[in-house]
């Protein structure tokens with residue numbers, strides 16, 4: 001029996017509120033309907049993430065009884081407490097904190113990547129800062145523009161440590177830490193290495209939560225503009241599932257708005273020659289992966305098999321669990337399969353020289369940039385995928401081209417590599433890949449029709465989930481984890497023989513790709529992730545075909561080109577290898 | 585730079601074995617005892633080069649960034665080789681008010697070195713440190729274990745020469 005949490009009472013600006021013992025003043029204020037500005041504070045408890053180190057002091061309020069100022073985000077409510085959030089003392093304290101932060105911040109908002117999407121900037125507006133009264137020494141650090149995914153401009157860092165919470169506690173990658181002390185404190189990599197020299201997975205969760213422009217994705221839009229303007233090029237683009245349920249947010253739509261058709265027409269207007277669907281490649285991935293799983297089960301191969309669609313996860317296992325490199329599926333991710341098939345099958349069919357094809361992806365992900373650059377994905381001097389844009393970069397390109405997103409017509413993906421099923425759509429959420437794989441594996445193994453394709457036990461936002469599915473006379477034991485810290489727990493339990501699974505799906509970001517590091521900023525609101533997730537399941541539910549092997553274009557690809565799942569040709573194009581990476 | 589950090593071959597294997605033995609001997613949560621391990625490592629190696637920090641990180645299952653964060657937080661730890669005489673100039677409030685910055689500047693000039701770097705003769709490393717709790721004696725300079733109080737800029741040459749007179753140990 002759960003004990004009822006003790007309730008205590010306090011007053012916020014004269015309003016009486018009852019809160020559970022242990023609540024912060026900020027929680028109480030929220031309950032009283034009173035807004036207190038915050039900056040370093042980040043509370044994503046739905047996905048198990050909280051950054052609470054109270055170092056920005058932007059949330060100061062006055063404790064009337066004691067006559068002192070307290071940081072509302074960290075101060076616990078005591079019974080009978082009386083808080084004033086709008087006393088002159090409190091307001092001035094908050095202003096001072098913010099002005100001090102601004103006094104050590106570059107004033108280049110107009111050209112900053114985070115312009116109009118920056119929490120520091122919004123606060124300056126909200127708190128009506130018109131002048132900065134403090135002038136002193138400013139930080140001066142070089143920018144790190146060396147990695148394939150993330151840029152770091154330390155001078156814009158306000159030491160909130162949200163990125164450290166993400167990198168160290170949530171993802172357990174531990175690439176970032178505060179170094180030094182006092183004014184010299186800097187959030188950096190070990191020994192100030194460039195990010196590209198560390199075991200950064202490029203999951204981009206640091207970017208997702210950075211309140212300023214200190215961390216951002218590498219901007220690849222200029223390269224894509226150049227490619228689009230070169231007449232010699234045949235520029236092909238693919239769009240990942242999680243993009244279509246999030247991009248609308250960049251144009252004023254509510255979270256969860258489905259904008260597939262507008263995305264397609266928007267891409268055509270930007271000048272792409274063909275618009276393909278990463279979902280096509282997701283269906284293809286499922287067929288290869290299900291085939292590999294069945295093979296491993298039948299031939300006594302390595303189990304569990306882990307999904308390999310998430311590039312941050314792949315980077316993670318290569319650096320953190322080199323002894324487990326035989327467990328991930330050898331399947332390339334859908335992004336890479338699409339690139340490989342475009343530059344072979346599609347090139348063959350259309351007679352276009354693969355050298356003239358430029359493959360661009362629109363991804364919810366920062367790590368996809370680094371994935372595309374991996375040397376494993378080079379065939380005959382050509383990378384499968386040439387450029388990767390995040391959902392945000394894609395939106396910015398549309399804005400740059402003065403395309404009015406809301407007025408765009410609904411259009412469909414191009415033939416050949418444009419068809420997809422509901423199974424592919426749910427690749428964008430935690431649990432989706434393994435559900436899709438189960439739908440296909442079931443029919444492959446039993447030869448019988450799967451009547452109910454909804455595997456509800458695999459859905460949700462719980463960090464680690466388990467499910468068992470009867471497939472003919474075998475019981476498939478399935479594990480699911482999102483966020484790399486949860487993946488680590490799951491992996492350790494397997495390595496130590498405490499847990500047994502046949503198949504495991506891992507996605508690095510909270511919620512899966514819907515919460516990817518390249519998605520529109522959620523600014524701490526996890527409801528947005530839930531809405532995006534619901535939208536994907538809605539899309540799946542509305543499809544006539546919901547099993548990957550029902551995708552006719554994929555079947556035609558096998559017939560005309562690949563022969564059958566796991567064939568030598570399929571291996572050459574659709575599979576890859578992994579290697580140990582140093583852990584720094 | 586990355587290669588140098590990953591390269592363990594420059595670390596004395598006998599000393600590493602002693603460090604390993606120390607880590608093995610620790611009871612309880614070893615990660616919690618990072619500071620002790622770093623103390624031991626510095627005692628053995630004299631300073632904490634980057635590859636040694638990463639070695640410690642891997643030995644304890646911590647991230648390199650975390651270990652480097654702790655090493656750079658405490659002025660006690662040295663990332664660079666240090667001279668025979670570690671000369672610390674207190675920069676706490678009381679000492680600062682009494683002109684510690686001038687004392688520091690003069691010391692560095694006389695030795696021809698920079699903050700935190702070993703002097704060309706290998707004898708001295710000068711650091712600025714936080715309040716050491718001897719504010720009554722401000723400004724305070726310590727050289728290894730010895731404390732000098734109420735130091736005047738004009739006395740520094742004299743103090744340093746007492747150490748310079750000695751022969752280098754190695």
Ligand code: FES
Pocket residue numbers: 037038039040041053054055056057058059060071072073074
């Ligand atoms: S939000 Fe409370 S201290 Fe930063």
Ligand code: FES
Pocket residue numbers: 674675676677678679680714715716717718719720722723724
């Ligand atoms: S300020 Fe130097 S000893 Fe206290």
